[in-house]
Amino acid sequence: MRLETVSSQPVIQTERLILRPLRRSDAALLELFGADARVARMTRNIPHPQPPGGAEAFVQRALADERTEDVWALDGKLVGLGAVLGLISLEQMDREQSEVSYWIGPVFWNTGLATEALQALIDANPHNDKTMFASVFQDNPA
Template identity: 40%
Template sequence: MILQTERMVLRPWRDTDAESLFEFAQDERVGPIAGWPPHQSVEESAEVIKTVFAQPGVFAVTLKGQDKAIGLVGLLLGTASNFDIGRDEAEVSYWIGVPFWGRGLIPEAVREILRYGFDDLKLQAIWSGYFDNNTQSKHVLDKCGFTYQFTQESVQTFMENAKRTEQLCRITKGEWQQLQAE
C-alpha cells in the first residue's frame, strides 16, 4: 500500500532504508522526546525496520521525487495499539528527521493517515499520545483536529528506567468528517 500527499509518498519500509533511518534516528532530538533511545548503528536501525516498522499500516515518509525515508507515520490497529482501544480504533504514531522539522510535513502525513484510517479502513476513532516535553507532537495533533481526552501517569517508555506522563488525544470519524466539510 502506498499513500500520497501533495509533497510526499508514504510507502512501506524496506531493508534498504536502514542507512537513512540511522541518519535521522541517531539524533538525540528525535527519539528521546518520543520515548525511544537514539539508534546506535545501521544494524540496529535495520533490526528496528524488520521487527517494528515492517508491518501493515506503518509507512516510511519520503518526499515526492526522492525515495529516502525521512520519517514515519503509521497506524496500530485495535489490540496492536499501546492504548486500550476498540477493534474499530487505531493509534497513530509519527516522527520526522530534524532537517525536516517546521515544514508542516508530519501534519500533512497525519492528515493522509487519518483519511486512510477513516475512509479505507472504516475506523471509528484514532488516538495518539505525547509525552509532556514533546510540544512538537502536541502541535501536530492540534493541527490535525485531535482533542485531549486524559492523562496517563508513569507510562513506561522504550528507554531503560524511564517513566513519563503522557497526554492522550483522539479524533473520531464524525469529528474528522466535520473538519473535511469546513
C-alpha cells in the first residue's frame, strides 16, 4: 500500500484501487450511480430520486476546508476500470472515533473492491482513530 497526502487528505493506493479525494469532475459519475435506487436504498444519505445539483453539492461539501467527513473516490484506473467506482468516507466523531461509510456501483458488486477499499482505509487510519465503526442495513446482502 502506498500513502501520500493531497492537502489534508491522503491518497491511498491498493492493488486495484486509488482512494483519492473527490474532484469536481466526479459529480457526473456520482450522479449516475446515486440515481440507481439499489445504491440509494442501502445508504442513509443518498436521496432517491436525487434533487438537481445534488451530486455537485455533495462534492462541494466534501472539498470544504471545514468538513468533518473525509470522502475518497474508489478510482479503478489502475486496472482499466472507471475513475469513480464508488465512495468511502470517514466522519470524525468524538473520543478518537470515526464512522466509516461506503457504497459501490452495482456493476462492481461482489468483486471484492469495497472490501479492498475498506481494509486499506483501516490500515492507513488517516484520522489516527482508536475506533472505527460502521452501520449496515439489515437487508443489505453485502
